Amino acid sequence: MRVTDFAVNMPGGESRHLAEYAGKVLLIVNVASRCGFTPQYTGLEALYRKYQGQGFEILAFPCNQFGAQEPGDAAEIASFCSLNYDVTFPLFAKVEVNGPGTDPLYAYLKRARTGIFGTGRIKWNFTKFLVDRSGNVVERFAPTTKPEAIEAAIARLL
Template identity: 75%
Template sequence: MTAVTDFAVKLPDGAEKKLADYAGKVLLVVNVASKCGFTPQYTGLEALYRKYKDRGFEILAFPCNQFGAQEPGNAEEIANFCSLTYDVTFPLFGKIEVNGEGADPLYDYLKAAKPGLMGTKAIKWNFTKFLVDREGNPVKRYAPNDTPESLEKDIEKLL
């Protein structure tokens, strides 16, 4: 696999979604959780999505329960929480693992393409973000404490 758009991922109902459907768009891929100190970032992520979606920007959110069991819900509970609490309209995918033997292949690819500080590949916590250009190439990795607002200039450059 040589681009994010070469992968397929699971939807909340278990059906497969080809990321090729997002070809030609700027993507922000983020592992999310409903009971995390960074959960309020949903507000900033939704603001970015609404501001830039008409210019070819998409946020792909992947619920993950690997960090402090902060995403214990099922697909319906996660969707309801995101919709009712943060009015999230960007796509939420099926719950995944981002580290270890069970890591989703998309995340293995992203981690290899854009390692973290000092070359570490592991995702450190929820709300780690990857910015992907229109060709499906990972451009930059952001730490969980990097706010969605702080990514705006990088997103604009790719749009």
Template identity: 70%
Template sequence: MSAITDFHVRAADGSDVNLSAYAGKVLLIVNTASKCGFTPQYEGLEALHRRYAARGFEVLGFPCNQFGHQEPGDAAEIASFCSLTYDVTFPLFAKIDVNGDGTDPLYAELKRQAPGLLGSKAIKWNFTKFLVDRTGKVVARYAPTTKPEEIAADIEKLL
């Protein structure tokens, strides 16, 4: 089993990001979309980020356009929308695929470590969330319907 912090991902500007930069932190990794019924969860995600950042917590957002084409914009449009609409300050990375042949390796590992209901590996929709402990191991997977504030107690246990 690989630690999530062993992976490299692309930043919104296309540069390489080694997730080892987040080693020792508690992470909430989320596939996001700007035109989804769950998009208002950005507000709750940002609230968690601000509440716990000083204690070693980070939200990492990965825009994805695989569900109803609800993330059609480019990186600059996504960043602008998130900043202006929800005052998002947590990192947003390059748009990725979370299912199918083009699944980003990070998401392949997240799904391997924390399968969904009945062992399903597929991400069902935008705003599926993975909670990662300080060692880089996935400890929980949350459905898109799980509001960020409902995860606070689980985050507290890991901090």
């Protein structure tokens, strides 16, 4: 199984098959608008603009499971990201990344790359998963890891 085998929901409810991203390097991130890590949108957008032309994509999944830091609906989230951080990478439908309602993509990501001490749980918003061009999860980065700190890992895969 690979990341590109999954389908995910868009904010309007339609489904998007991640096979559309086959052959690209992906950074999959659970995001939130009212989090101490929210300013990472700036670094994520910078990476996206720098490397998108080389086959890099960021897939952002809003999540309200950590301190209720993403309470808005899809339109509010998109507006916040656009107005405050000029985000141009895709924002998908809000997901759950832990617990019984875990999105299937996130269940797979957590199995593919566990966190510190082997735990699969996502600890907080802005956990990042780096996926190679073949759809394999190659690295997991903690919420505290700033986007600029993972640039070299992205560049290696491109």
